[in-house]
Amino acid sequence: MRHPIDLEALGTLFDHRVAPAAALLHIGLTSSLVESRCRPGGPWQRLLPGIVLLSRAGPSRTQLVHAALMYAGEGAMLTAFDALCLHGMKSAIPLLGPIHVLAPRRSRAMGYGALRVEHTDRLPKPVIRRGFHTAPLERAAIDAVRRTKSIPDTKTILEEVSHFVGAQALRTELALAPARGTALARKLLGESRARQLERAVMERRTPLPVPAARVPVGVG
Numbered sequence: 001m002r003h004p005i006d007l008e009a010l011g012t013l014f015d016h017r018v019a020p021a022a023a024l025l026h027i028g029l030t031s032s033l034v035e036s037r038c039r040p041g042g043p044w045q046r047l048l049p050g051i052v053l054l055s056r057a058g059p060s061r062t063q064l065v066h067a068a069l070m071y072a073g074e075g076a077m078l079t080a081f082d083a084l085c086l087h088g089m090k091s092a093i094p095l096l097g098p099i100h101v102l103a104p105r106r107s108r109a110m111g112y113g114a115l116r117v118e119h120t121d122r123l124p125k126p127v128i129r130r131g132f133h134t135a136p137l138e139r140a141a142i143d144a145v146r147r148t149k150s151i152p153d154t155k156t157i158l159e160e161v162s163h164f165v166g167a168q169a170l171r172t173e174l175a176l177a178p179a180r181g182t183a184l185a186r187k188l189l190g191e192s193r194a195r196q197l198e199r200a201v202m203e204r205r206t207p208l209p210v211p212a213a214r215v216p217v218g219v220g
Helices: 021-026 031-037 061-072 080-086 137-145 151-165 167-176 183-189 193-205
Strands: 018-020 045-048 051-053 077-079 099-104 115-120 127-129 132-134
Touching (some): 018 061, 021 031, 061 115, 080 132, 099 137, 137 151, 137 167, 151 183, 167 183
Parallel strands (some): 099 115
Antiparallel strands (some): 018 051, 127 132
């Protein structure tokens, strides 16, 4: 008997063909049907707990990123290497490395396979890059170098990102980051952690000056 829902066309209803299992059940599929289609050799795949890829091909990096954010839940955002790539940084190539996601402390999502979930109370305001919630450039850069032991790679990332946000933005972000894995970045950025933290606190306390008048500023 043919299923009343066109299972072959179902993937077109979901971005990147990635669907929460709960959504599939909501539209009328049974858990046993979803399970059978996700078995080895079947037309679908389980990417993460409760997340299904409605295709036997792939998954692509984009599909994995989408699944990671869907799994991590509301308030989560992409950071580190995948975020740098979405920001257009040429210094970051995620290849087959873990997908690093920031999630609210309340989130129950856990690391799984190639997914790294970092629960934090210090969530930045995300930006949208190619449809994905992504950490701001300076946060993504510091999260990336925290996981990088290579001096050349760390230097390349910091140099490229500093062209867009400035070295001081990186120092401020670095001052608020966990100490673990940041010694190399602190050395390359040229300030001790105590000095960076002092500078970050002062910048947050000091209000921006109010301009007396609008004066055109020349560029170059």
